[in-house]
Amino acid sequence: MKQFQTELDIATIDFKHDLKAELNAYFNAVNASVVILDMATHGLISYYGHKLFKESNQAMTLVCENPISFNTLIQAPSDLYTYPPTQDFIEKTASFITKRFNSHIGIAIAEINDIEENNSKLFIGYSFYNNSCNRIIECSASEEIRYNQIINGVFGYLKMLFIKYPIINKRS
Numbered sequence: 001m002k003q004f005q006t007e008l009d010i011a012t013i014d015f016k017h018d019l020k021a022e023l024n025a026y027f028n029a030v031n032a033s034v035v036i037l038d039m040a041t042h043g044l045i046s047y048y049g050h051k052l053f054k055e056s057n058q059a060m061t062l063v064c065e066n067p068i069s070f071n072t073l074i075q076a077p078s079d080l081y082t083y084p085p086t087q088d089f090i091e092k093t094a095s096f097i098t099k100r101f102n103s104h105i106g107i108a109i110a111e112i113n114d115i116e117e118n119n120s121k122l123f124i125g126y127s128f129y130n131n132s133c134n135r136i137i138e139c140s141a142s143e144e145i146r147y148n149q150i151i152n153g154v155f156g157y158l159k160m161l162f163i164k165y166p167i168i169n170k171r172s
Contacts (some may be wrong), residue, residue, distance in 0.1 A: 019155055023052050026162040033058035033103040037074065037093060039065070039085075040111035040122060041150055048151050060101060074100055085110035085123045091134040094125030104129055109154060122150055128161045 026032075034053065038045040038061060046061035053059045064070045067081045074097055082089035090108050098106030106127035113120040119140035126133050137153040139146040 019152075019159060020052050022159055023155060023162075026159070027053055030104075030167045032105055032167075034060075034105040034107065035097050035101045035103045036061040037097050037106075037108040038063045039070070040109045040120075041147060044147055044151065045109060045154060048155065052155060058103070060103075062097075076100075084112050087123065087125075087134045087136065090123040090125035091127075091132050092125070094127040094134075095132050098127035105158075107154065107158065109150070111150075120146055122153065124154055124157065126157070126161060128158075128165055129167060131161075131165050133161075 034049075036045055036049055036059075042065075043061075043063050046063065049059060049061055062073050064073055067083065070076060070081050071078055076093075076096055080089070080092060080096060090110055093108040093110075094106045096106075097108060098104075106125075108125040110123045111120050112123075119138065122137040122139055124135045124137065126135075135153070135157055137149065139149040139153075141149075
């Protein structure tokens with residue numbers, strides 16, 4: 001059992017390293033700007049985003065804990081905010097923050113959390129070079145494992161968007 005656990009730990013570490021390297025390569029190639037609105041992890045997405053994005057990229061992360069901070073920070077229309085979050089809300093929010101902050105990529109994250117059952121439903125909205133989509137991830141287990149699932153889901157799907165929507169950087 002110990003050998004299996006060691007291999008699992010190494011695979012997880014390698015995945016994060018590969019994900020970081022691949023995202024950095026994509027961002028280096030296109031010099032994208034990204035804005036992230038975190039309404040789920042209390043700033044962890046910001047922390048890991050800082051590790052994943054190269055310093056020369058324009059990256060901004062906002063952390064919102066309630067509808068007042070949502071409307072105040074991003075100056076969104078009051079009817080945009082919806083609780084509990086929905087797929088439509090999260091996708092519209094990602095598009096809104098992309099336009100509001102004039103960025104190439106917008107990511108919005110919101111969560112419905114069931115503390116008693118140790119599970120949550122995470123809503124992730126992406127606005128990726130004028131393409132909008134959303135994902136729902138169901139996370140369960142301890143808080144630490146759920147946060148790890150969220151981080152891998154948010155940035156793993158971002159990597160998939162670079163593959164799905166190839167971008168050609170037109171440099172002169």
